[in-house]
Amino acid sequence: xxxxxxxxxxxxxxWRIPLTAPPPLLARLSAVLDAEERRRGAAAAFVDTRRRHTxxxxxxxxxxxxxxxxxxxxxxxxxxxxGKPELAGHEELRFSLSHCDDxxxxxxxxxxxxxxxxxxxxxxxxxxxxxxxFPPDEAAWVRAAGGGRAEAAARFARLWTRKEAWVKAAGxxxxxxxxxxxxxxxxxxxxxxxxxxxxxxxLSGLPAPDGxxxxxxxxxxxxxxxELKSWPGWTG
Numbered sequence: 001x002x003x004x005x006x007x008x009x010x011x012x013x014x015w016r017i018p019l020t021a022p023p024p025l026l027a028r029l030s031a032v033l034d035a036e037e038r039r040r041g042a043a044a045a046f047v048d049t050r051r052r053h054t055x056x057x058x059x060x061x062x063x064x065x066x067x068x069x070x071x072x073x074x075x076x077x078x079x080x081x082x083g084k085p086e087l088a089g090h091e092e093l094r095f096s097l098s099h100c101d102d103x104x105x106x107x108x109x110x111x112x113x114x115x116x117x118x119x120x121x122x123x124x125x126x127x128x129x130x131x132x133x134f135p136p137d138e139a140a141w142v143r144a145a146g147g148g149r150a151e152a153a154a155r156f157a158r159l160w161t162r163k164e165a166w167v168k169a170a171g172x173x174x175x176x177x178x179x180x181x182x183x184x185x186x187x188x189x190x191x192x193x194x195x196x197x198x199x200x201x202x203l204s205g206l207p208a209p210d211g212x213x214x215x216x217x218x219x220x221x222x223x224x225x226x227e228l229k230s231w232p233g234w235t236g
Contacts, residue, residue, distance in 0.1 A: 004066040006093065006110050010224045012216060014116065014206060017059045017104040017231040019052040026051065029058025032073040056104040059231050060097050063106060067093060084171035096168050098214075105206070105214060106231075113219040115169030116206070117161040121213055125149055126156035133178040134159060141183055157213035159183060162203050165217040166190075170197040189221040 007013045021029065033041070033054065041053040061072035068075075068090055076088040087093055096107045096116045107116035130142040130152075138159055145151035162182035167174045179194060182203060189200050200221040206214035207228065218224050 004063075006067050007108055007227070009110065010112070010222050011109070012114060012218060012224055012226045013108045013229055014216065014226050015059075015063055015106040015108070015229045015231050017056060017099075017106060019055045019099060019102045019104055021051065021055050026054060029062075030054050032058055032061050032071075034073075034077075052099055052102065052104075056097060056099045056106075059104070060095070060106050063108070063231060064093065064095060067108065080171045082171055082173050084168065096165075098164075098168070100212065103209065103212060107216055107226075109218065112224075113169045113171075115165040115167065115217040116214070117164035117168065118206075118208060118212055118214040119157050119161050119164075121153050121157045121211055123150065123153060126153045130156055130159075135179055135181060138181075138183045154213065158205065158215070161213045161215035162205070162217070165215040166197070166201055166203060169201065169217040169219060170199075172197055 030038070037057050041050050044050045044053060061075055064087065065072035065075055077085045078088050079085050092111055094109045094112060094114050096114050098105050098117045100118050100120055103118060105116045105118045107114045127143050130139040134142070142152050142155045142159070145155050159182055163177060163180050164174055166180055166182065167177050177192070177196060180192060180197070181190060189202055191200055192198070199219060202218045202220065202222070202224055204216045204226060206216050206226065208214040216226055
């Protein structure tokens with residue numbers, strides 16, 4: 001296995017991972033999971049959910065192992081209070097995984113906490129959810145969408161993914177952090193006005209396929225660059 005070049009300072013590698021896989025690839029990805037990953041996958045009620053879990057976590061192990069020049073099955077993960085994972089013995093390589101339907105995104109950085117989120121843009125009315133959970137100015141922005149329900153849903157997803165990416169980067173709980181202000185420019189240095197998530201953070205929207213929204217959050221005030229990559233299914 002040849003080590004992949006790690007992300008340079010203030011750069012995030014964002015891997016797009018399709019969660020479809022033929023049976024031979026699915027079996028190879030399943031083989032690198034640890035006992036807890038297999039247990040969580042097996043607990044899923046639906047076959048498609050189990051497949052998506054296997055592909056996303058197996059691909060993540062292969063990608064991270066490629067950076068570290070380590071066999072993917074040998075990687076050991078630790079988890080924080082709210083489930084934020086890190087690599088035992090390689091804490092300098094930070095990462096975040098998100099998946100929705102048949103798409104996963106894996107964000108990888110060197111030295112800065114990172115969070116990524118991808119969600120479906122739902123076609124139903126999101127304005128009530130915005131009114132219930134978001135700060136007044138953000139809820140008003142969702143309600144004021146000129147394109148009707150579809151545009152309101154896209155605006156809601158844009159805000160939701162930014163909040164979730166920020167919370168994942170900080171290792172917090174989304175339920176406690178709907179108040180986070182995320183309606184500014186695509187990339188901006190932000191702080192939590194309630195002080196629950198200390199420090200400064202940068203947020204960015206990410207390109208996503210039709211029907212999806214995605215966002216990225218990075219610790220610190222320094223600007224960053226996101227480099228998009230595609231996981232081709234290699235398992236070497």
